[in-house]
Amino acid sequence: MRDVDQNPTEESLYECFECGYVVVAEDNPGSCPDCAGEMRNRRTPIE
Template structure:
């Protein structure tokens, strides 16, 4: 797997862990729909 360089000021695709909402943003802290944690889809889940 190739490492992805992360730039917090760059817009990326994020997915909500709870409801599955997908948005394009720059490092959102919470899901705009349900308030749960978001994950950057470019970063692998371990």
């Protein structure tokens, strides 16, 4: 696995763990605007 270069000013895709809602944002939006589930950065691998 390779490391992903993170650029803090670059927008990333965030996906909800619960419903799959996707949003583009510079920072983690916290909770899903659709179902209030936890959001994750899709560029960050899940282990």
